[in-house]
Amino acid sequence: MSLLEVTDLHHVFHRGGKPPVYAVNGVSFQVEAGETLALIGESGSGKSTVGRLVLGLLTPTGGEVRFEGRSIAGLGRKESRDLRAKLQVVFQEPYESLNPRMRVGTIIEEPLRIHDPKMPAEQRRRRIVETLAAVGLGEEFLDRYPRQLSGGQQQRVGIARAVVTRPSLVVLDEPTSSLDVSVRARTLQLLGELQRDLGIGYVFISHDIHTVSHFSRRVAVMYLGRVVETGPTAEVLANPRHPYTRALLSAALSVDPNSRRVHVPLRGEIPSPTR
Numbered sequence: 286m287s288l289l290e291v292t293d294l295h296h297v298f299h300r301g302g303k304p305p306v307y308a309v310n311g312v313s314f315q316v317e318a319g320e321t322l323a324l325i326g327e328s329g330s331g332k333s334t335v336g337r338l339v340l341g342l343l344t345p346t347g348g349e350v351r352f353e354g355r356s357i358a359g360l361g362r363k364e365s366r367d368l369r370a371k372l373q374v375v376f377q378e379p380y381e382s383l384n385p386r387m388r389v390g391t392i393i394e395e396p397l398r399i400h401d402p403k404m405p406a407e408q409r410r411r412r413i414v415e416t417l418a419a420v421g422l423g424e425e426f427l428d429r430y431p432r433q434l435s436g437g438q439q440q441r442v443g444i445a446r447a448v449v450t451r452p453s454l455v456v457l458d459e460p461t462s463s464l465d466v467s468v469r470a471r472t473l474q475l476l477g478e479l480q481r482d483l484g485i486g487y488v489f490i491s492h493d494i495h496t497v498s499h500f501s502r503r504v505a506v507m508y509l510g511r512v513v514e515t516g517p518t519a520e521v522l523a524n525p526r527h528p529y530t531r532a533l534l535s536a537a538l539s540v541d542p543n544s545r546r547v548h549v550p551l552r553g554e555i556p557s558p559t560r
């Protein structure tokens with residue numbers, strides 16, 4: 286049994302009178318305990334929608350998400366709460382994802398309060414301080430507000446909030462894209478250390494092939510809402526089989542590796558993926 290099994294997932298956004306958006310069109314993959322799977326593809330290829338479906342924030346139009354052997358659809362309230370404790374997320378924009386009116390200590394405490402309300406106060410306090418230390422921040426940060434932190438520190442708080450419940454899977458949705466280059470490398474290193482120490486599995490969403498090549502041993506390439514190619518990152522990068530992956534790679538090689546967007550100019554020339 287894999288930690289996460291995503292099978293033939295579909296999602297259509299209906300937008301009133303406008304044409305529907307077929308954002309996810311039959312995506313399947315697995316993530317094993319403690320491993321990282323990167324989802325890569327250009328903007329609009331459906332990566333974040335897959336992330337939200339995995340988290341149960343959206344209900345799929347078709348297909349299934351199984352987490353630790355159980356379908357996440359139709360869970361009762363308590364089961365959903367238990368699931369959320371084990372399945373967390375880090376978003377791209379740390380400041381936007383942190384409540385500006387809450388102090389760091391309260392932000393990190395919130396998931397524990399929601400998902401583990403019976404945890405004794407002293408144990409909760411210890412867990413918060415331990416988690417803050419694990420992301421490289423001292424106790425002096427507990428009383429600060431997000432606006433008093435740098436972007437890198439804000440993202441560390443976002444990561445602390447995600448791991449404080451000791452989840453088995455975290456969806457990382459472009460977690461370093463909004464950070465300065467120097468901070469990016471340190472944040473990725475921190476995520477790697479937390480994975481080793483806590484045994485967390487990651488779904489790592491990124492448009493940046495350079496980041497993925499350093500961070501993830503396995504990659505799934507997404508194009509027009511489908512996974513067109515998947516395998517060990519080193520193999521996929523060295524010997525891409527799908528024309529879209531080749532285009533993505535050649536575009537990535539022709540831009541500054543620190544740029545925030547990989548522009549893929551060949552889109553019109555690439556055949557649509559087959560299922």
Ligand code: ADP
Nearest residue numbers: 298300306308327328329330331332333334335
């Ligand atoms: P990515 O993460 O790869 O950039 P997304 O999953 O965000 O891609 O988006 C996939 C497609 O779904 C895009 O065409 C996007 O415009 C569309 N989309 C995403 N969210 C919504 C929404 N809430 N309503 C309508 N369309 C959406």
